[in-house]
Amino acid sequence: FEEGREYLKKRGINSKTIEDFQIGVVGSQVDGAVQFLSNAKAPLELARQIQVIRPSTKTSGDYDFFRERLMFPLIDVRGRVCGFGGRILPSIDSKPSDHKLPKYLNSAESDLFLKSKFxxxxxxxxxxxxxxxxxxxxxxxxxxxxxxxxxxxxxxxxxxxxxxxxxxxxxxxxxxxxxxxxxxxxxxxxxxxxxxxxxxxxxxxxxxxxxxxxxxxxxxxxxxxxxxxxxxxxxxxxxxxxxDFSIDRLFRESADDVEKRTQAIKQATLWLTAYTDPVGRAVRVDALVKKWRIPEAALGTLARPPAQQQQNRSQYNQHPGNTRGYSPQAPQNGAPYSQQASAPQLAQGSDNRSAPPRRRGPVPLFERELLQFFVKFEIYGAKFLESRKQLPEKDTVSDLFEDKEVQAWIFELGQDPAGFSKLKMAPEVVLQSSISQELRSVILEGLLQEPDPQDGVRLQALLKHGVHKAWARFSHKLKAQMADADARQDMEKFKELSQQFLDLQRKLKEFEDSYVSG
The missing domain is CATH 3.40.1360.10 (Dna Topoisomerase Vi A Subunit; Chain: A, domain 2)
Structure with missing residues (x-):
């Protein structure tokens, strides 16, 4: 025990921190925990399952899994100990041995302790x-x-x-x-x-x-x-x-080697393609072209949204009522657009919308959380409707999301006047529509979650982010239209779009400032 205290002191850990994190030391006794649990009439099988003790291969009893280690209780977000981590004491680690012990050990995974979540x-x-x-x-x-x-x-x-x-x-x-x-x-x-x-x-x-x-x-x-x-x-x-740091590091490390530079450009392209913010991607592509002195054509279609995202958006725009005739108005807080949205207008368009393509990945983290608020429409619907007023003209609440299947599900729900009232009903009624198992799980999880006092603050932040992303997509669309006008040498159209783009950038900056401060 003294060695453990000295080691913590050497690492600069004071007594208050030891107490705050409940750090301890376990000695060399083979069955100390076994005896303690037996005397306390605790169920040894549970202790075996979480790997506090193990069945012995030499005797009929059990032995302690953690011995001669500093012990770090693994405390969950509610303050409950759900497992242990142990760091071997230096004197044991330095001993010559044919079988070197691992420096760190953790409790086995259980219903209480999952490494992927803890x-x-x-x-x-x-x-x-x-x-x-x-x-x-x-x-x-x-x-x-x-x-x-x-x-x-x-x-x-x-x-x-x-x-x-x-x-x-x-x-x-x-x-x-x-x-x-x-x-x-x-x-x-x-x-x-x-x-x-x-x-x-x-x-x-x-x-x-x-x-x-x-x-x-x-x-x-x-x-x-x-x-x-x-x-x-x-x-x-x-x-x-x-x-940005990783791209800069690639630039520095490939400065004097053509092949290294080629591989660096390919790697940077992969990273930027994975980056889903079109404005952020476009800014970095421009910087990459200028700093690395390469033609933008060498980056392929990187300046445009990823292929799947672009395909999803183009399919979505094919439906009547969803063609975009935007004007770059500022998303003024609380200022309604000319077309107000009611619940059935959350998703406008014809009722012959095509089925979403087969899902190829999970619902993105941001959209997953926002969707789980949306399905509690009875509680949070007013906040979604208010956010719709801040979207580009003719956008609907479904445009707070980029995921094609999520958009299609909200669209389909909005075609039925009773659609949003279904969100108050049993989960099996809501989930009758033809959707992927992934989306079904997200919706069901949201329906079954209990409201939290902090939900209102979190939802407001998510909605602001969704509105900002919608305007960023519109900004990217304007930029693509400018490129098209430039390629056609339509200078009048290019000048008109350029002015709209500059106006929108200023308004986006104002919105970003309000997003950060809010």
């Missing part, structure tokens, strides 16, 4: 995450604990796995900004890139900080607690998109 430190961090509207993602126990101890309490870490879609879903509900602060070794850099790619796949732009040191985050703080803490706070305040 985030270490979230229970202690959740208030700070909401207050900062940002979360810092690190790699391990000590990084999490150290940042908390030094006042950066909005810090969490995956546990025994890389970042997952479930982790992103949890964090996006709590904060607008996710900052990745992994170790700067080869494995950490690789994990950072994979996290960025997972974010892009789910419609999210993850952020990073300009940390170039060789030390782990906790070692960096311990080396100079005052000076390095100040540096770290500055870096966090200046966090930037990992997509």
């Amino acid at each position: 985030l270490y430190g979230l229970y202690q961090a959740k208030r700070a995450i909401r207050e900062e509207d940002a979360v810092i993602l690190v790699e391990g126990y000590f990084d999490t604990i150290a940042l908390h101890q030094y006042g950066i309490a909005n810090t969490v870490a995956p546990c025994g796995t890389s970042l997952t879609e479930d982790h992103l879903k949890t964090l996006s509900r709590l904060a607008k900004t996710i900052i990745v602060f992994f170790d700067q070794d080869e494995a950490g850099i690789g994990a950072t890139v994979k996290s960025m790619e997972l974010g892009l796949k789910n419609g999210m732009l993850l952020y990073g900080i300009p940390f170039q040191g060789k030390l782990d985050p906790d070692e960096f703080l311990l080396a100079d607690p005052v000076g390095n803490l100040a540096k770290l706070r500055e870096w966090i305040a200046a966090a930037y998109p990992l997509l």
Whole structure:
């Protein structure tokens, strides 16, 4: 036990932090936990299932799974211990052995503990995450604990796995900004890139900080607690998109080699193609063309939306009532457009809309959460109708979504005057329409979720984001029309569209400012 205390002291962990995270030490006794649980009349089978103890192969009894380790209780968001993590004590790790013990061990997965969903430190961090509207993602126990101890309490870490879609879903509900602060070794850099790619796949732009040191985050703080803490706070305040950093790194590393530059351009193209924000993509394509001095044609169709997204939008526009005759009006808060929307007008058009194509992937994270609010139309319908007033003219509430199948489902529901009242009825009635199992699961989950006191604030943020994305898509469409007019040498049309585009960019900037401040 003394060795454990000394090791924590060496790592700079004080007594308050030890208490906050309930860190402990387990000794060398083979069956200490077995005896404790037996004396407490606890069910040993459950202890075996969560791998606190294991059946012995040498005797008829059990033995302790964790021995001679620092112990980190895995505490869920409600404050309940759902498992344990153990770090081997240094004296044991340094002993010569034919069978080297793993440095870290975790409890087995169970109904209580799922690695793909669990985030270490979230229970202690959740208030700070909401207050900062940002979360810092690190790699391990000590990084999490150290940042908390030094006042950066909005810090969490995956546990025994890389970042997952479930982790992103949890964090996006709590904060607008996710900052990745992994170790700067080869494995950490690789994990950072994979996290960025997972974010892009789910419609999210993850952020990073300009940390170039060789030390782990906790070692960096311990080396100079005052000076390095100040540096770290500055870096966090200046966090930037990992997509931009990764493209810049490709540029630097391929500067003197033609083949490396070719591969770098291909990789940057893949990343940008995965980026679903058309305005953000277009800006980065322009920067890429200028900085790397390559013709835009070399990037193929990258300046346009991804093929599936473009196909979905073109199919959607083929239906009467959904052709777009936009005018670049500003999305003024509370200012109604000439056409007001009532519930049956949420999705306008003919009743012969074609069935959506077979789904090829999950509903994007943002749209999944927004849809789960939409299906509670009896509670939240008024907020969706109010947001419709801020969309481009002739857009409907279905345009808060980009997913083709989600749009089609909302459209179909809107053709039936009683459609939206069905959302008050039993789930099996709502789900009679022909939809994919993926969408069916999302809708059913939303219908069965209990309302939360924080839902109103979260929904408002999601709706603002949806409105902003709708205007961004319209901006991209204008840009495509400008390119077409330029190709046809229709200078009069090009000038007209250019002025509309500039007006819209100013109005989008105003909307972005209100989105950030709101």
